[in-house]
Amino acid sequence: xxxxxxxxxxxxxxxxxxxxxxxxxASRAINGSPDRQVRPDLRMRVLETAARLHYQPNxxxxxxxxGWTDVIGLVVHDIADPYFSSILSGVMxxxxxxxxLVTVASTGRSATKELQHVASFRGQxxxxxxxxxxxxxxxxxIEGLHAEIAQLERAGGRAxxxxxxxxxxxxxxxxxxxxxQSLARxxxxxxxxxxxVLAGPDRLMTSKDRxxxxxxxxxxxxxxxxxxxxxxxFSRDGxxxxxxxxxxxxxxxxxxxxxxxxxAVGAMAATRDQGLTVPQDVAVAGxxxxxxxxxxxxxxxxxxxxxxxxxxxxxxxxxxxREDAPRVRRVRGEVIIRESxxxxx
Amino acid sequence: xxxxxxxxxxxxxxxxxxxxxxxxxASRAINGSPDRQVRPDLRMRVLETAARLHYQPNxxxxxxxxGWTDVIGLVVHDIADPYFSSILSGVMxxxxxxxxLVTVASTGRSATKELQHVASFRGQxxxxxxxxxxxxxxxxxIEGLHAEIAQLERAGGRAxxxxxxxxxxxxxxxxxxxxxQSLARxxxxxxxxxxxVLAGPDRLMTSKDRxxxxxxxxxxxxxxxxxxxxxxxFSRDGxxxxxxxxxxxxxxxxxxxxxxxxxAVGAMAATRDQGLTVPQDVAVAGxxxxxxxxxxxxxxxxxxxxxxxxxxxxxxxxxxxREDAPRVRRVRGEVIIRESxxxxx
DNA sequence: CCTCTTCGGGAAAGCGCTTCCCCAGTCTAG
DNA sequence: CTAGACTGGGGAAGCGCTTTCCCGAAGAGG
Numbered sequence: 001x002x003x004x005x006x007x008x009x010x011x012x013x014x015x016x017x018x019x020x021x022x023x024x025x026a027s028r029a030i031n032g033s034p035d036r037q038v039r040p041d042l043r044m045r046v047l048e049t050a051a052r053l054h055y056q057p058n059x060x061x062x063x064x065x066x067g068w069t070d071v072i073g074l075v076v077h078d079i080a081d082p083y084f085s086s087i088l089s090g091v092m093x094x095x096x097x098x099x100x101l102v103t104v105a106s107t108g109r110s111a112t113k114e115l116q117h118v119a120s121f122r123g124q125x126x127x128x129x130x131x132x133x134x135x136x137x138x139x140x141x142i143e144g145l146h147a148e149i150a151q152l153e154r155a156g157g158r159a160x161x162x163x164x165x166x167x168x169x170x171x172x173x174x175x176x177x178x179x180x181q182s183l184a185r186x187x188x189x190x191x192x193x194x195x196x197v198l199a200g201p202d203r204l205m206t207s208k209d210r211x212x213x214x215x216x217x218x219x220x221x222x223x224x225x226x227x228x229x230x231x232x233x234f235s236r237d238g239x240x241x242x243x244x245x246x247x248x249x250x251x252x253x254x255x256x257x258x259x260x261x262x263x264a265v266g267a268m269a270a271t272r273d274q275g276l277t278v279p280q281d282v283a284v285a286g287x288x289x290x291x292x293x294x295x296x297x298x299x300x301x302x303x304x305x306x307x308x309x310x311x312x313x314x315x316x317x318x319x320x321x322r323e324d325a326p327r328v329r330r331v332r333g334e335v336i337i338r339e340s341x342x343x344x345x
Numbered sequence: 346x347x348x349x350x351x352x353x354x355x356x357x358x359x360x361x362x363x364x365x366x367x368x369x370x371a372s373r374a375i376n377g378s379p380d381r382q383v384r385p386d387l388r389m390r391v392l393e394t395a396a397r398l399h400y401q402p403n404x405x406x407x408x409x410x411x412g413w414t415d416v417i418g419l420v421v422h423d424i425a426d427p428y429f430s431s432i433l434s435g436v437m438x439x440x441x442x443x444x445x446l447v448t449v450a451s452t453g454r455s456a457t458k459e460l461q462h463v464a465s466f467r468g469q470x471x472x473x474x475x476x477x478x479x480x481x482x483x484x485x486x487i488e489g490l491h492a493e494i495a496q497l498e499r500a501g502g503r504a505x506x507x508x509x510x511x512x513x514x515x516x517x518x519x520x521x522x523x524x525x526q527s528l529a530r531x532x533x534x535x536x537x538x539x540x541x542v543l544a545g546p547d548r549l550m551t552s553k554d555r556x557x558x559x560x561x562x563x564x565x566x567x568x569x570x571x572x573x574x575x576x577x578x579f580s581r582d583g584x585x586x587x588x589x590x591x592x593x594x595x596x597x598x599x600x601x602x603x604x605x606x607x608x609a610v611g612a613m614a615a616t617r618d619q620g621l622t623v624p625q626d627v628a629v630a631g632x633x634x635x636x637x638x639x640x641x642x643x644x645x646x647x648x649x650x651x652x653x654x655x656x657x658x659x660x661x662x663x664x665x666x667r668e669d670a671p672r673v674r675r676v677r678g679e680v681i682i683r684e685s686x687x688x689x690x
Numbered sequence: 691c692c693t694c695t696t697c698g699g700g701a702a703a704g705c706g707c708t709t710c711c712c713c714a715g716t717c718t719a720g
Numbered sequence: 721c722t723a724g725a726c727t728g729g730g731g732a733a734g735c736g737c738t739t740t741c742c743c744g745a746a747g748a749g750g
Contacts, residue, residue: 009500011706022730027708035709036728054496056468060408061706064735069405071448079437080653082637085430092424092451101465103416103448106437120446123401151399155354236640265640272642290637292427295581295610297617297642308425356736367700372738380739381698406736409705 010053019049026050030057063125068156071101072315073121077109077133081235081262082290083307087132087162090311098319100127107133109204109234111141118148121157128158128318132311134206135164142166160318162310164205170317170327172310176206176287177213179303179333180257183285184217186335187255187301191344192283195226196253198242198263200234207234210259210287227253232263239266247274247282254283255341261286261293261302268296268340283341287333301341303333355398364394371395375402408470413501416446417660418466422454422478426580426607427635428652432477432507435656443664445472452478454549454579456486463493466502473503473663477656479551480509487511505663507655509550515662515672517655521551521632522558524648524678525602528630529562531680532600532646536689537628540571541598543587543608545579552579555604555632572598577608584611592619592627599628600686606631606638606647613641613685628686632678646686648678 016026021042029038029046038046049055063069072095076084088104095102103126105117114133121129129152135142146167149159158170165171187195197214200207215226228249232242239258243266246256258264264286268278278284278298286293289304310331317327361371366387374383374391383391394400408414417440421429433449440447448471450462459478466474474497480487491512494504506516532540542559545552560571573594577587584603588611591601603609609631613623623629623643631638634649655676662672 013706023707024709024730024732025728028728031708033709039728042729054492056464056496058409058470058706059465059468060405060414060470061735062708063405064403064409064737065706065708067708067735078434080431080434080636082427082430085427085433086425088430088449089423089425089451092449096451101448101450101469103446104433104437105446106434106441119401120404123404124446125403125405147399151401236636262637265637269640291425292581292607292610292635292637295614295641358736368737369700369702369739370698373698376738378739384698387699403736406705407738409707410736410738412705412738 010055012055012057015046015050015053015055018053019046021046067125068127069125070099071103071124071126072318073117073124073126073129074102074104075107075114075117075121075129075131075133076104077107079104079106082292083260083262083288084132086291086307087311087314090308090313091130091132091315092311093308094312094315098315109133109201111136111138111144115141115144115148118145118152118159122148122152122155125155126157128160128315130160130162130314130318132162132314134204135161135166137203137205137208158318158322160314162314164209165328168326171329172313172317173328173330174206174305174310175330175332176209177216179335180210180213180287181217181220183257183287183301183303183335184214184223185221186337187257187285187341188218188221188223190337190341192255192341193223194251194253194255195223196228196230196246196256197226198239198246198256198258198267199229199231200238200259200263201231204234207259214257227251234260234263236262236266236269239263240270241266243267243270244274247271247276252282254344255285256282257285259287261288261290261300264300264302264340265293265296268300279340279342285341289336298340299338301338302336304336305333306331355400357400357402360391360395360398360400363398364391366391412470413472414470415444416448416469416471417663418462418469418471418474419447419449420459420462420466420474420476420478421449421451424449424451427637428605428607428633429477431636431652432656432659435653435658436475436477436660437656438653439657439660443660454478454546456481456483456489460486460489460493463490463497463504467493467497467500470500471502473505473660475505475507475659475663477507477659479549480506480511482548482550482553503663503667505659507659509554510673513671515665516674517658517662518673518675519551519650519655520675520677521554522561524680525555525558525632526562526565528602528632528646528648528680529559529568530566531682532602532630532686533563533566533568535682535686537600537686538568539596539598539600540568541573541575541591541601542571543584543591543601543603543612544574544576545583545604545608546576549579552604559602572596579605579608581607581611581614584608585615586611588612588615589619592616592621597627599689600630601627602630604632606633606635606645609645609647610638610641613645624685624687630686634681643685644683646683647681649681650678651676
């Protein structure tokens with residue numbers, strides 16, 4: 001009818017004709033159908049012809065005929081953030097081992113965009129969609145997401161979440177709260193007394209959980225509440241700005257906990273720029289244990305999350321056949337004390 | 346015929362029926378066809394029905410009918426490397442502004458896999474494919490890639506390269522050689538005399554160009570050739586190992602140039618672990634100016650590449666209509682001297 | 691008042707596959 | 721030797737869209 005493209009692309013029909021077999025046989029020879037054998041000599045002839053013509057099946061057409069595609073959709077907040085690129089890396093490893101492709105979409109931390117991307121992946125008939133960005137503390141957004149995912153599953157798709165288990169969907173739960181609590185406990189043991197928390201925006205549950213978990217941890221071991229809590233952007237520059245704010249306050253903490261490593265690095269830079277030293281003047285701790293950041297000086301105390309593995313778990317999970325109850329896999333971070341928080345005295 | 350999936354998904358036909366119009370009209374109402382107007386009241390009715398039913402067009406079916414998709418394929422060597430995730434970030438920005446999706450594939454620095462991924466994107470009928478990984482110094486691989494891309498273009502697809510301009514294809518050329526040369530020159534001016542080069546594997550042209558450019562630069566200003574050249578993996582750990590090797594040699598350089606920042610950071614770590622200090626005992630310089638690495642201490646002298654912008658340029662380029670001659674856009678890095686290479690004396 | 695356009699709705703033809711269904715040819719068994 | 725059971729090839733339906741083509745209705749022109 002239309003075909004505006006200048007495409008003289010080779011199709012399965014061309015292969016079949018050139019090999020002197022029917023379309024059906026060519027298809028079966030190339031993909032090995034379950035119900036029917038193709039005589040070896042015919043199969044060979046088809047395969048050779050296909051290779052000779054550089055035949056590449058049209059994935060869209062296959063998807064239409066089969067009803068599903070070979071792509072996994074991944075939704076992240078910001079792919080330039082090493083947290084997400086590590087997860088992507090794991091997702092790609094998992095996908096690769098199943099012969100799948102991964103399509104990435106980023107939300108810029110907007111719940112609306114997240115929803116749009118999920119809808120778009122539904123349109124793409126993605127085999128599965130993985131939502132790796134932290135949930136938002138916004139019940140309306142969650143409701144919308146729930147509805148969208150219901151549609152997706154009705155259409156035969158699958159979904160999995162990372163971080164918070166808020167909907168009846170397969171989830172890899174990162175125990176941000178408990179992990180931050182352990183960190184707080186260990187830091188108190190090291191002798192720290194006056195804490196500040198450098199948090200991200202409240203609507204991001206990951207930030208909230210880490211900050212609150214940390215404070216809970218302080219209380220649990222009888223340490224006082226933080227002397228300061230700054231809220232800033234969930235980025236290096238946010239960490240920088242928040243730290244400037246914290247250092248400007250009259251009573252300076254002896255340790256600042258930033259809710260992620262990227263912010264912690266910003267905080268350390270701010271400290272240096274104010275003429276102070278980490279950890280002599282203020283100690284700093286982060287969260288995530290981002291690989292690229294392991295060589296900052298002083299080495300950062302943090303909570304290690306197996307980010308690449310998380311990506312792989314998510315793929316495995318979302319590729320399993322559905323079960324009655326949603327699966328939940330809990331991952332606890334491992335506290336890693338380094339030189340940015342030496343024992344006091 | 347089959348439809349094994351339990352899909353009771355809503356299709357355009359459902360929308361048309363529910364709205365009491367024909368399939369054709371529903372299609373035109375939703376996508377606004379070029380040749381025919383739809384009466385406003387009908388359009389409204391269709392649009393409302395579609396929204397009410399949560400209709401999401403099947404992208405595969407649209408792709409089949411239209412002959413092209415809304416996805417851009419991006420091929421990188423290793424997405425966990427911040428070099429590539431920055432580029433991906435730019436590509437995603439560019440794609441987003443055109444309403445496109447991006448699918449990522451990674452090669453693990455294998456030419457064979459690169460070729461497979463391009464073929465796979467051809468099968469996906471990707472609107473365009475961007476090859477962001479450095480070319481390999483392997484004429485056979487290049488030949489294969491050329492053939493594959495010819496097929497891709499015959500099928501109506503488009504392709505663009507980053508880094509080296511080796512094939513008659515739109516390319517964003519990174520002037521690795523010239524930039525490394527400038528770096529060498531400036532370093533000599535700072536007073537350095539005894540250089541070592543920490544290179545990646547030879548078969549990666551990016552590594553080769555940077556290393557050779559640097560050496561050319563040394564010669565051009567009358568400095569002697571490097572006292573050592575180590576070849577190592579193109580990663581943080583590669584940088585570490587290569588540095589250990591360099592430091593073990595009897596005559597120690599006063600400056601080590603690592604062909605990328607990630608290796609440079611590994612090199613600095615190795616230096617520290619040997620009980621030496623940067624820059625007092627050895628100065629270190631890198632290449633790329635990776636954002637996440639800007640806060641290492643001492644701050645790294647490097648060559649800044651606008652990585653995110655490169656991603657955007659590539660998208661713009663590959664979305665332009667074809668021209669007779671392939672477009673080439675050259676990008677020169679900017680030398681940034683920081684404290685890892687202070688002036689000597 | 692009739693013919694010539696223009697407008698816009700609907701039927702139907704594909705797009706490139708997979709798989710169902712029919713069928714001829716072979717085997718096996720009675 | 722013939723009926724029943726298998727094999728495996730090929731025709732054709734159908735996946736969900738877009739767009740061409742046909743057509744009746746409404747408006748313009750004489």
